Amino acid sequence: MPLDAGLLEILACPACHAPLDDRTADEDPELVCTGDACGLAYPVRDGIPVLLVDEARRPA
Template sequence: MIDPVLLDLLVCPVCKGNLIWKEEQQELVCLESKLAYPVRDGLPVMLESEARKLGEQESV
Protein backbone atom coordinates (compact mmCIF):
# COMPACT_ATOMS: atom_id res chain seq x y z
CA MET A 1 0.00 0.00 0.00
CA ILE A 2 1.23 3.47 -0.85
CA ASP A 3 0.97 6.07 1.91
CA PRO A 4 -1.80 8.53 0.86
CA VAL A 5 0.40 11.49 1.88
CA LEU A 6 3.19 10.25 -0.40
CA LEU A 7 0.71 9.70 -3.23
CA ASP A 8 -0.45 13.31 -2.91
CA LEU A 9 3.15 14.50 -3.26
CA LEU A 10 4.22 12.32 -6.17
CA VAL A 11 3.70 13.40 -9.78
CA CYS A 12 4.62 11.89 -13.11
CA PRO A 13 8.24 12.85 -13.88
CA VAL A 14 7.39 13.21 -17.59
CA CYS A 15 4.32 15.49 -17.54
CA LYS A 16 3.93 16.38 -13.84
CA GLY A 17 0.42 14.87 -13.93
CA ASN A 18 -1.38 13.13 -11.08
CA LEU A 19 -0.79 9.45 -10.39
CA ILE A 20 -3.31 6.72 -9.65
CA TRP A 21 -2.37 3.80 -7.40
CA LYS A 22 -3.16 0.39 -8.90
CA GLU A 23 -2.72 -2.00 -5.99
CA GLU A 24 -3.21 -5.26 -7.92
CA GLN A 25 -0.47 -4.34 -10.42
CA GLN A 26 1.69 -2.56 -7.81
CA GLU A 27 1.96 0.43 -10.15
CA LEU A 28 1.44 4.17 -10.15
CA VAL A 29 -0.35 5.14 -13.36
CA CYS A 30 -0.31 8.48 -15.17
CA LEU A 31 -3.17 8.79 -17.64
CA GLU A 32 -1.73 11.92 -19.26
CA SER A 33 1.60 10.38 -20.25
CA LYS A 34 0.12 6.85 -20.50
CA LEU A 35 2.87 5.39 -18.32
CA ALA A 36 2.79 3.01 -15.35
CA TYR A 37 5.60 3.25 -12.81
CA PRO A 38 6.42 0.13 -10.79
CA VAL A 39 6.42 0.00 -7.01
CA ARG A 40 9.08 -2.39 -5.74
CA ASP A 41 9.33 -3.31 -2.06
CA GLY A 42 7.00 -0.42 -1.26
CA LEU A 43 9.15 2.15 -3.08
CA PRO A 44 7.93 3.88 -6.26
CA VAL A 45 10.43 3.72 -9.11
CA MET A 46 9.80 7.08 -10.75
CA LEU A 47 12.11 6.69 -13.74
CA GLU A 48 10.77 6.99 -17.28
CA SER A 49 13.16 4.22 -18.36
CA GLU A 50 11.53 1.84 -15.82
CA ALA A 51 7.94 2.78 -16.70
CA ARG A 52 5.62 0.57 -18.71
CA LYS A 53 3.61 2.10 -21.56
CA LEU A 54 -0.12 1.64 -21.12
CA GLY A 55 -1.91 -0.23 -23.87
CA GLU A 56 -4.63 1.51 -25.86
CA GLN A 57 -7.35 -0.64 -24.32
CA GLU A 58 -6.01 -0.30 -20.78
CA SER A 59 -8.16 1.69 -18.37
CA VAL A 60 -7.88 2.61 -14.73
Template sequence: MTSNDAREGTPGLEPWLRDILRCPVTGAVLVDGIGPDGSPELHSTDPESPLAYPVRDGIPVLLADDARPLAR
Protein backbone atom coordinates (compact mmCIF):
# COMPACT_ATOMS: atom_id res chain seq x y z
CA MET A 1 0.00 0.00 0.00
CA THR A 2 1.37 3.39 -0.91
CA SER A 3 0.80 6.59 1.01
CA ASN A 4 -1.58 7.62 -1.77
CA ASP A 5 -3.67 4.50 -1.12
CA ALA A 6 -3.97 5.39 2.59
CA ARG A 7 -5.12 8.91 1.76
CA GLU A 8 -7.83 7.59 -0.55
CA GLY A 9 -8.94 4.91 1.93
CA THR A 10 -8.21 2.09 -0.51
CA PRO A 11 -6.81 -1.00 1.19
CA GLY A 12 -5.30 -2.19 -2.10
CA LEU A 13 -6.92 -5.61 -2.00
CA GLU A 14 -7.40 -7.77 -5.05
CA PRO A 15 -10.94 -7.41 -6.49
CA TRP A 16 -11.75 -11.10 -6.02
CA LEU A 17 -10.85 -10.85 -2.35
CA ARG A 18 -12.90 -7.66 -1.86
CA ASP A 19 -15.92 -9.50 -3.27
CA ILE A 20 -15.81 -12.22 -0.61
CA LEU A 21 -14.91 -10.19 2.50
CA ARG A 22 -17.79 -9.66 4.93
CA CYS A 23 -18.20 -8.20 8.40
CA PRO A 24 -17.43 -11.04 10.82
CA VAL A 25 -20.04 -9.75 13.28
CA THR A 26 -23.03 -9.05 11.02
CA GLY A 27 -22.14 -10.62 7.67
CA ALA A 28 -22.67 -7.26 5.93
CA VAL A 29 -20.71 -6.14 2.87
CA LEU A 30 -17.56 -4.11 3.62
CA VAL A 31 -16.73 -0.91 1.75
CA ASP A 32 -13.68 1.33 1.75
CA GLY A 33 -13.59 4.04 4.36
CA ILE A 34 -11.25 6.43 6.11
CA GLY A 35 -10.75 6.53 9.86
CA PRO A 36 -10.73 9.64 12.05
CA ASP A 37 -6.94 9.78 11.77
CA GLY A 38 -7.00 9.47 7.96
CA SER A 39 -5.99 5.81 7.89
CA PRO A 40 -7.80 3.30 5.65
CA GLU A 41 -10.62 1.22 7.07
CA LEU A 42 -13.30 -1.14 5.90
CA HIS A 43 -16.82 -0.08 6.88
CA SER A 44 -19.69 -2.48 7.38
CA THR A 45 -22.86 -1.56 5.50
CA ASP A 46 -25.15 -3.03 8.17
CA PRO A 47 -27.74 -0.32 8.93
CA GLU A 48 -28.41 -1.57 12.47
CA SER A 49 -24.85 -1.81 13.79
CA PRO A 50 -22.27 -0.40 11.36
CA LEU A 51 -18.68 -1.14 12.31
CA ALA A 52 -15.27 0.02 11.05
CA TYR A 53 -12.32 -2.34 10.77
CA PRO A 54 -8.74 -1.08 10.53
CA VAL A 55 -6.45 -1.83 7.61
CA ARG A 56 -2.87 -2.16 8.86
CA ASP A 57 0.00 -2.36 6.40
CA GLY A 58 -2.51 -3.16 3.66
CA ILE A 59 -4.06 -6.03 5.62
CA PRO A 60 -7.66 -5.78 6.87
CA VAL A 61 -7.95 -6.65 10.55
CA LEU A 62 -11.39 -8.27 10.74
CA LEU A 63 -11.47 -8.94 14.46
CA ALA A 64 -14.56 -7.91 16.43
CA ASP A 65 -12.35 -6.65 19.27
CA ASP A 66 -10.55 -4.26 16.88
CA ALA A 67 -13.74 -2.90 15.30
CA ARG A 68 -15.14 0.46 16.28
CA PRO A 69 -18.79 1.49 15.98
CA LEU A 70 -19.76 3.97 13.27
CA ALA A 71 -22.36 6.68 13.76
CA ARG A 72 -25.67 5.78 12.12
Protein backbone atom coordinates (compact mmCIF):
# COMPACT_ATOMS: atom_id res chain seq x y z
CA MET A 1 0.00 0.00 0.00
CA PRO A 2 1.64 3.27 -1.09
CA LEU A 3 1.91 6.11 1.39
CA ASP A 4 -0.15 9.26 1.02
CA ALA A 5 1.67 11.87 -1.09
CA GLY A 6 1.03 14.58 1.52
CA LEU A 7 2.63 12.46 4.23
CA LEU A 8 5.60 11.64 2.04
CA GLU A 9 6.20 15.37 1.44
CA ILE A 10 6.69 16.11 5.15
CA LEU A 11 8.71 13.04 6.12
CA ALA A 12 12.50 13.35 6.28
CA CYS A 13 15.39 11.07 7.13
CA PRO A 14 16.02 11.22 10.89
CA ALA A 15 19.78 10.82 10.33
CA CYS A 16 20.49 13.53 7.73
CA HIS A 17 17.11 15.30 7.24
CA ALA A 18 17.02 14.66 3.47
CA PRO A 19 13.69 13.83 1.77
CA LEU A 20 12.56 10.21 1.61
CA ASP A 21 11.56 8.29 -1.51
CA ASP A 22 8.86 5.59 -1.48
CA ARG A 23 10.42 2.39 -2.86
CA THR A 24 7.75 -0.22 -2.47
CA ALA A 25 8.89 -3.70 -3.47
CA ASP A 26 6.59 -6.71 -3.64
CA GLU A 27 6.94 -7.76 -0.01
CA ASP A 28 9.23 -5.21 1.64
CA PRO A 29 7.93 -1.63 1.41
CA GLU A 30 10.47 0.94 2.54
CA LEU A 31 11.33 4.62 2.46
CA VAL A 32 14.81 5.37 1.14
CA CYS A 33 16.78 8.49 2.02
CA THR A 34 17.66 10.59 -1.03
CA GLY A 35 20.73 12.11 0.64
CA ASP A 36 24.02 11.40 -1.17
CA ALA A 37 25.98 10.42 1.94
CA CYS A 38 23.20 8.60 3.82
CA GLY A 39 20.92 6.40 1.70
CA LEU A 40 19.37 4.55 4.65
CA ALA A 41 16.24 2.51 3.91
CA TYR A 42 13.49 2.62 6.55
CA PRO A 43 10.89 -0.16 6.71
CA VAL A 44 7.15 0.41 6.43
CA ARG A 45 5.20 -2.00 8.62
CA ASP A 46 1.42 -2.25 8.35
CA GLY A 47 1.39 1.04 6.45
CA ILE A 48 3.35 2.86 9.18
CA PRO A 49 6.88 4.15 8.45
CA VAL A 50 9.40 3.08 11.11
CA LEU A 51 11.76 6.06 11.12
CA LEU A 52 14.29 4.75 13.61
CA VAL A 53 17.94 4.76 12.57
CA ASP A 54 18.45 1.48 14.48
CA GLU A 55 15.74 -0.17 12.33
CA ALA A 56 17.08 1.18 9.00
CA ARG A 57 18.86 -0.95 6.44
CA ARG A 58 22.30 0.29 5.35
CA PRO A 59 22.83 0.82 1.61
CA ALA A 60 24.56 -1.95 -0.28
